[in-house]
Amino acid sequence: MSEGIGFIGLGAIGRPMARHLVKKFGAVVWNRTEQRARAFAAETGATIAPSAVELVRSADVVMTCLPTSREVREVVEATAPAWRSGQLLVDLTSGDPATSRDVAARLAAVGVGFVDAPVSGGTSGAEAGRLTVMLGGEARWVEQARPLVEAFAATIVHVGPVGTGHALKAVNNALLAVGIQAAGEGLAALVKLGVPAAKALEVINASSGRSNVTENLIPQRVVTRAWPRTFRLALLDKDLGIAVDVLRQTRVASEAIVMAKRVFGEARKELGEEADHVELIKVIERQAGVEIK
Numbered sequence: 001m002s003e004g005i006g007f008i009g010l011g012a013i014g015r016p017m018a019r020h021l022v023k024k025f026g027a028v029v030w031n032r033t034e035q036r037a038r039a040f041a042a043e044t045g046a047t048i049a050p051s052a053v054e055l056v057r058s059a060d061v062v063m064t065c066l067p068t069s070r071e072v073r074e075v076v077e078a079t080a081p082a083w084r085s086g087q088l089l090v091d092l093t094s095g096d097p098a099t100s101r102d103v104a105a106r107l108a109a110v111g112v113g114f115v116d117a118p119v120s121g122g123t124s125g126a127e128a129g130r131l132t133v134m135l136g137g138e139a140r141w142v143e144q145a146r147p148l149v150e151a152f153a154a155t156i157v158h159v160g161p162v163g164t165g166h167a168l169k170a171v172n173n174a175l176l177a178v179g180i181q182a183a184g185e186g187l188a189a190l191v192k193l194g195v196p197a198a199k200a201l202e203v204i205n206a207s208s209g210r211s212n213v214t215e216n217l218i219p220q221r222v223v224t225r226a227w228p229r230t231f232r233l234a235l236l237d238k239d240l241g242i243a244v245d246v247l248r249q250t251r252v253a254s255e256a257i258v259m260a261k262r263v264f265g266e267a268r269k270e271l272g273e274e275a276d277h278v279e280l281i282k283v284i285e286r287q288a289g290v291e292i293k
């Protein structure tokens with residue numbers, strides 16, 4: 001069945017996902033900053049909704065990709081009169097489980113389904129249509145969301161009820177953050193000892209310490225001094241906060257993740273809202289008085 005898709009949030013990762021959806025199914029889009037929606041429509045042929053309310057009125061399935069669950073809740077509240085029974089909200093935001101459960105309950109009261117569907121794989125994965133997507137929600141809504149998500153995903157896993165997708169995404173990103181911090185600190189020390197970064201990475205990447213951070217992020221972004229901005233450090237700091245909450249609520253020790261949250265929070269204050277997540281390593285380099293290269 002072909003469904004009318006409405007997409008809200010044409011940011012760094014929303015844009016490439018929406019591009020795949022437009023190509024495969026066609027879609028109506030809305031973005032807070034209208035200029036971005038206009039540029040996207042000119043490039044893809046997507047239709048622009050005049051407002052979020054109009055988008056919700058015209059769509060069967062609404063997809064959101066916003067910074068946090070707070071903005072998702074704001075959009076749902078602002079469009080409340082437009083929702084009707086049988087519609088579905090698929091939230092691609094890396095959100096927080098508690099707010100998502102709340103939004104889902106509110107929508108369920110008017111017969112609207114909710115699936116949390118955070119993604120992993122970065123902007124390059126989104127462009128290639130190779131993202132990993134973790135779905136949280138009731139099976140019937142998840143099965144409705146799946147063929148749409150397939151437009152930009154290589155791996156799609158239904159992980160549990162509403163909120164579990166967001167919990168899993170937060171834990172995944174906490175592992176990313178801990179990895180960036182630990183690799184940055186360890187490599188800074190090795191370079192100070194006279195080991196070139198390329199040699200250190202050659203060994204680590206053939207050993208048990210390797211990860212996406214050492215195999216891709218540091219060689220491509222730090223050693224080259226390219227520092228591209230694809231995923232804001234502020235958003236990773238937000239994800240760490242969600243992960244700390246998830247661990248605390250489940251009464252699990254959270255020492256490593258709490259420490260990463262503190263370090264990324266301090267870097268966010270120093271580097272600002274637009275810095276990329278890998279730029280944490282700039283702070284480590286400055287404190288150590290060395291460049292990892």
Ligand code: NDP
Pocket residue numbers: 008009010011012013014015031032033036065066067068071074075092093094095119120121122123230231232235236
């Ligand atoms: P961006 O900051 O690039 O984009 C955010 C989008 O949300 C923009 O379209 C922005 O509109 C819109 N927005 C912000 N505030 C509001 C609001 N109050 N009301 C309506 N719209 C609003 O973020 P990303 O695209 O990078 O990230 C989006 C989500 O995806 C986040 O949860 C992030 O953690 C997650 N994510 C990001 C990845 C990445 O590599 N970038 C990877 C995996 C997940 P405007 O144009 O007006 O600013």
